[in-house]
Amino acid sequence: MGKIHTKKLFVKALNKKFGKDFDLSGKTAVYERKGPTQNARKVEFMEAAKRLEGKRGISGYNPYVHCGGVPLGQRQLVPYKLSTTEYVVEGDDLHFVNNPAMQQMWDDIRRTIIVGLDMAHEVLEKRLGKEVTPETINNYLEILNHAMPGAAVVQEHMVETHPALVDDCNVRIFTGDDNLADEIDDQYVIDINKLFPAEQAEQIKAAMGKTTWQAIHIPTIVSRTCDGGTTSRWSAMQLSMTFIDAYNMCAGEAAVADLAFAAKHAAVIQMADMLPARRARGPNEPGGLSFGFMADMVQTSRTKPYDPAQVSLNVVAAGTMLYDQIWLGSYMSGGVGFTQYATAAYTNDILDDFSYYGVDYAVDKYGGICKAPVDLATAKDIATETTMYGIEQYESFPTILEDHFGGSQRASVLAAASGISSAIATGHSQIGLAGWYCSMLVHKDAWGRLGFFGYDLQDQCGPTNVFSYQGDEGSPTELRGANYPNYAMNVGHQGEYAGISSAAHAARQDAYACNPLIKVCFANPGLIFTWDDVRKGFGMGGAREFRAAGERSLVMPAV
């Protein structure tokens, strides 16, 4: 990657927010207290609520009940620019309820399961004496793409799902065996050689060996109606039925149990682990999703491999949206979502600017990416410099400080930039994590404030877990996740940790951060969300340009 010079990337976004003639450095403002009518989206909400009044028979949205009659809009309600994109949307458009792209990002994870095909083929060949050839595999995949959305294959009298309601469902295979891939009908293959840069493709195929895997994406509407734990079950049921049809098996013979066991357990990779009872969620729910898997789901690493900061920033965007807005913001807290904790990390090019600054600093000082010594001194140096740079930008541009109006937002952004820069400088995620914690302490002492009560707790005691060997806290960053003991409750951290995990590997030009199968599975062109450009996807969702799956309007009266 060539050096990218930092150019106060946030200035363009601030000009879009405040108007291009606005004094971004001014320390005072005239607050006109225009209320909600200054904002197009709030006006739309009020009009919609008025139209619904008669229908609902009960009062609803009314911004004038806020604060005993002091409505939102006492300060300027400014829009948000999705970082690196031209999308400028209102804050409300980035709430996951209002943003179908955000929902689809999560749906794409929850409805996905990876199932190995080799174990099933061994059962067919060794136990049943069946012949498995590229032709039989093609036939199997044709039947499977009929069955997986919810259609019948071996029973009379069955009800089926409407194909247009489940059209996002698909199953493709991928393999490290180029000869086998060549023999499979193109429509059923995730072509590693075509989708990944040559070096990455070789890394992935070497890691996979000659194994073959199915990337299964069940219908969005199913996982939305049921839950993430359903995905492996739904998938396994259709896989078993398809084997029966494709290989002319007896529906009740004991070998089917072997196929079902492989499909449900032995050959399965869940996207997320099941959580303990106190969190009460099944597999494929966000709390069990590791940072390494999150890093591998995002596909910027294969489309922009020359820009590790950009790769990491897209992972941060995906992670903050899922972990903060959906997992902690709603699943865990029961609130309406911690939208603005997350938006700070993917809007207005602020984290981008700070991160590129840190990377530039490291490149200048240590002679390139991955050239810095892998030690605490590097983390201290880069994190301190990056944090001080960020602090100085907040001080020089009061509109940035106003944009990141909460300390948790600023702490996340400063520490993420520090962590990403340290990880890219060394190619080591643990050094990135050390940089994160160093930044937190620098920030807290410089300004005498950090986040909220609980936010600060994990950052002040956090340095002790960076290199810990203790069983429950000693994992590499890639293997930690949303339910890691010290991270489980606090917003504004988890997405950034995923970004730091990604940064180390993107810097090393690794094809994947944690699991090559996840990386290839999410390269599937049949996925709905824009996995190669997360921020663009969120912008499209906010601008109402994104068409999500799982839509029910086909079978309902028009509004």
Next chain:
Amino acid sequence: MAYKPQYYPGTTSVGKNRRKHMSGDLEKLRDISDADVVTIMGHRAPGADYPSTHPPLAEMGEPDCPIRQIVTPTPGAAAGDRIRYSQFADSMYNAPAIPYFRSYWGAINCRGCDPGTLSGRQIIEARERDIEQYTKAQMDSEMNDVALSSMRGCTVHGHSLRLDEDGMMFDMLARTEMGSDGSVYYVKDQVGIPLDRKVNVGKPMSEAEVAKKTTIFRSDNISFRGDEGLIALHHMWERRSKWGFRPE
């Protein structure tokens, strides 16, 4: 040798001010009456009895307990007062206080208090007659500037926002206002309920004065780069990181 707390390192004005806040050795700048403090806090009417949650300790027949023999109850605890709070927001534009140092001040200097620290506000809870005393101490002292610090129980938004054109910290609920006489008045209590009468809390400090009094490091005043405090925290961060690495 008697222990002498060092509190905070550094030779800058920020370092010195931080030491003053922690030690409680603060200059008194104004004298807001007890009644006015109670009015702004909004928990009880000035002059009203203190509501209690239990009888006075002296009447309760406490168990024989060595801790109780060592620790003298605060006046509020002895009387059985309920626990109440005051919460302050401090502007990042050189307000004298910053949340962590309000908490350190409370934890070190105020008996029986429970400080809580956030980015835009800082709360101290204590027995009612105790918290009234602690609140007055803060409002009267150099910890407070009346334009850049204000008591806000809820809807505290403002610490990071640009200042109003008259130099006041933004407040969505407009609890304070700049009077034509140049003094700042509370017109609502800390949770935004309008007051029957305005409470005059005096004139703000000048820009130059708050720059001298502040405990926040800023690059346009006293920068944290190279400060002794930075060196000290690097030391702590490194020790904490290494402590976690225990392969034995």
